[in-house]
Every structure is written in structure tokens, then in C-alpha cells.
Amino acid sequence: MDTAALHDYLQDEGYPFPSARHYIQNAINVTRPDKILWGTDIPGLLTVATYRHLVRAAYEHTDFLSTGDQAKVLGGNAIKFMEQPNSERKIPLQSPPLPEPFVSRIATDRLTEFCIRAMTSVGMSEPDAQITADVLVRTDMRGIYTHGTVSLRRYIQLMRDGGIDPNAVPEVTAEGAGLGVDGCASGGRHGCQ
Secondary structure (H helix, E strand, C coil): ECCCCHHHHHCCCCCCCCHHHHHHHHHHHHHHHHHHHHCCCCCCCCHHHCCHHHHHHHHHHCCCCCCHHHHHHHHHHHHHHHHHHHHHHHCCCCCCCHHHCCCCCCCHHHHHHHHHHHHHCCCCCHHHHHHHHHHHHHHHHHHCCHHHHHHHHHHHHHHHHCCCCCCCCCEEEEEEEEEEEEEECCCCCCHHC
């Protein structure tokens, strides 16, 4: 169970999302701490709070756990899950295929072009829109529908509302064994290029 989605569902409460703690406690009572994890992959999650606030809330909502169990929920379980060979996973990393009544087949070039037109209509440059559209469509093609073109509507809304700067130019802020990059409120996909 990924608890990060709670913040999205409880956004009307606002930070620090007080009832999230209750839901996490209930989930732990039903399962156990090694079956729950906190993640940040929900599209648009940063529209309900800053990353720093979300991390702080995650610690506060799990402070009733022992230090070891809290460490499992806040990262250890995710690492353990991702390190398992595919053959040992009980839960596939890929979304299962949707049954035919729920599937619409659209040519990838048409879907990519639609995404590009949508993003350029709110001010994103065509090269940046191309990068983002390619990633979204390829994600759908891999069967990970939760992170593909379903995100387009949210991205457009964020660009309109100022949560994403469609003209942002990410900056390298530190160099060494790795790079520190300030995305400057870019859409993320083209910021990683």
C-alpha cells in the first residue's frame, strides 16, 4: 500500500492532512508495517503541498511506529520491493492489461501529436512538448497507464495555474559524483534531459 496518495485524496484538509495518520494506523492494524510504503509518484502531488511538507507529514503520520518500522514505511519497503527479481514479485511492476471495453486503440503518432498540441497551446516549446509527449506515450505503451497520458490533463492545468513553468530552463546547481539539478518548476520530463 502506497500512502502518498492519501495527501491527494485529503487535499481539502490541507497540510498537514491530519486524518492521514488515522488511515495509516488503520492500514497497519489490518496488515503490518512491512506491507506499507510512502512514495511520491502521484502526478500533481506537489499541487497540494511542497515536497518538504510532504516528507515532514510522512514522518509525523508514522511517528507512532517504532524507529525500525518507520524506516520500513518511509523507504525500506520500497527498496526491498524494487530489489526483488521480477520472478519473486507477488505484485507486477506493470499495470495489467485493461479489458477490451475499456481500451481505446489510438495510433502512437496521433496520440503523441495530440499531446504536443495540447502542451504547446499553453506555452510549452515544441521541442520540450515533444520530449514530454514521447515519455507519456511510451509509458502508456509499456502498460503503465497510471503515469502515461493520463497525466496530460493535470500537466495542462498546472501550466495554466503556474505550478509548472512551460518555459523553464533547468539549471545544474552542483557537480561531483552526481549532478544537482534545479528543475525551476519545469514539467520534469524535459527537465531531466
